[in-house]
Amino acid sequence: MINQHYLEMLGHKSVIRELSEYATARGKEIGYENVFDYSLGNPSVPAPESFTAGAIDLLQTEEPVKLHGYSPSLGLPGVKQTIADSCNRRFGMEYTANHIFPTAGCAGAIAHAVRAVTEPGDEVIIFAPFFPEYLPYLQDAGVKVVIIPASFADFQINFEAFEELLSDKTAAVLINSPNNPSGVVYSEETLRRLSDLLRQRSEEYGHHIFLISDEPYREIAFDGQVVPYPAKFYEDTLTCYSFSKSLSVPGERIGYVAVNPAAENAEKIVPICGQISRGIGHNCPSSLIQLAMAKAIDDTADLSVYETNMNLLYDTFQELGFTVQRPGGTFYIMPKALEEDAVAFCRKALDYDLVFVPCDGFHAPGYFRVAYCIDTEKVRRSLSAIRRFVQEAYGR
Numbered sequence: 001m002i003n004q005h006y007l008e009m010l011g012h013k014s015v016i017r018e019l020s021e022y023a024t025a026r027g028k029e030i031g032y033e034n035v036f037d038y039s040l041g042n043p044s045v046p047a048p049e050s051f052t053a054g055a056i057d058l059l060q061t062e063e064p065v066k067l068h069g070y071s072p073s074l075g076l077p078g079v080k081q082t083i084a085d086s087c088n089r090r091f092g093m094e095y096t097a098n099h100i101f102p103t104a105g106c107a108g109a110i111a112h113a114v115r116a117v118t119e120p121g122d123e124v125i126i127f128a129p130f131f132p133e134y135l136p137y138l139q140d141a142g143v144k145v146v147i148i149p150a151s152f153a154d155f156q157i158n159f160e161a162f163e164e165l166l167s168d169k170t171a172a173v174l175i176n177s178p179n180n181p182s183g184v185v186y187s188e189e190t191l192r193r194l195s196d197l198l199r200q201r202s203e204e205y206g207h208h209i210f211l212i213s214d215e216p217y218r219e220i221a222f223d224g225q226v227v228p229y230p231a232k233f234y235e236d237t238l239t240c241y242s243f244s245k246s247l248s249v250p251g252e253r254i255g256y257v258a259v260n261p262a263a264e265n266a267e268k269i270v271p272i273c274g275q276i277s278r279g280i281g282h283n284c285p286s287s288l289i290q291l292a293m294a295k296a297i298d299d300t301a302d303l304s305v306y307e308t309n310m311n312l313l314y315d316t317f318q319e320l321g322f323t324v325q326r327p328g329g330t331f332y333i334m335p336k337a338l339e340e341d342a343v344a345f346c347r348k349a350l351d352y353d354l355v356f357v358p359c360d361g362f363h364a365p366g367y368f369r370v371a372y373c374i375d376t377e378k379v380r381r382s383l384s385a386i387r388r389f390v391q392e393a394y395g396r
């Protein structure tokens with residue numbers, strides 16, 4: 001008999017995937033260049049030369065049996081040290097190689113982090129709006145997901161609801177800044193308040209509440225700002241990082257968990273992740289990709305296009321009277337739809353070949369997400385379609 005749980009999941013297709021499939025099909029009819037496909041969070045710029053040249057050099061110069069051999073189950077020691085050194089330099093941390101666990105992107109990092117610090121049945125808190133994949137990531141680990149409603153005024157943390165829903169069953173709290181879908185960056189003030197509260201409740205409940213910080217967009221920050229590093233604020237933090245967006249290599253599946261050396265049982269968490277891997281069949285990213293990533297550790301793809309695109313869209317949405325928060329990073333913006341039902345709004349936008357994603361699945365009903373990881377030239381052409389849509393459908 002096949003598994004009923006996964007069979008049921010098959011019936012709930014991702015809205016984002018469905019819209020993306022629609023965009024591809026429409027592209028076949030009218031030419032993909034004429035479809036303003038803002039559905040998927042797929043990077044649109046090439047990987048930096050340091051990554052490509054590094055991978056080529058490895059393939060040409062390393063001994064193949066060694067290069068393509070199994071990675072140790074906890075990752076290649078030299079690569080782990082390179083990651084630790086980079087984070088120490090950039091964020092003033094004190095990681096050693098023993099605090100770093102290479103993973104298949106952030107998805108792999110979260111899968112390990114959540115299992116490492118929870119038992120099935122524990123509660124894990126997440127904050128709306130959130131990446132919809134958090135639900136399968138967490139539910140498949142057997143934990144109960146507790147959702148804190150959004151703070152619609154600024155998309156920082158809704159502390160009133162958070163204080164109420166934190167409980168002695170809370171084992172971990174999962175945050176994501178810069179945020180998918182809002183583009184908002186959590187301020188130092190938010191992180192300080194969050195940390196103080198977690199420290200206070202950990203003491204009250206007699207167990208450490210872990211912070212799992214999901215940071216795939218850390219390098220895509222606007223206006224020259226450096227995104228505050230949550231582990232700097234809270235000891236019991238597991239940082240989940242991915243090179244998918246920073247190096248533009250999402251298909252290579254490379255990221256890591258970094259365990260704050262000041263966390264409870266910090267020295268045991270990476271070895272525990274190795275045991276989790278055995279159960280879920282993860283078995284570390286490929287040796288070649290770990291080594292190529294290490295050669296490009298402090299580099300990024302040219303991410304400036306995202307800021308250019310954000311400014312074009314933000315200015316246009318503002319000018320058209322949308323309620324919208326200016327993103328501090330990522331390649332997403334999340335305006336409020338011009339009618340209560342964002343699904344209906346997004347459906348009407350399709351008539352103008354504008355593919356937006358309603359944010360109901362992100363727990364921000366009434367809002368829609370625009371993923372502007374597309375060419376700036378296309379963004380510019382889309383602006384007149386947005387104006388026409390808003391004018392004809394909503395009289396603005």
Ligand SMILES: Cc1ncc(COP(=O)(O)O)c(C=O)c1O
Pocket residue numbers: 041104105106107108131176180214216241242243244250255
């Ligand atoms: C908020 C967030 N977390 C995690 C992921 C998963 O990223 P990865 O490709 O590194 O597995 C994504 C991917 O888009 C994301 O947006």
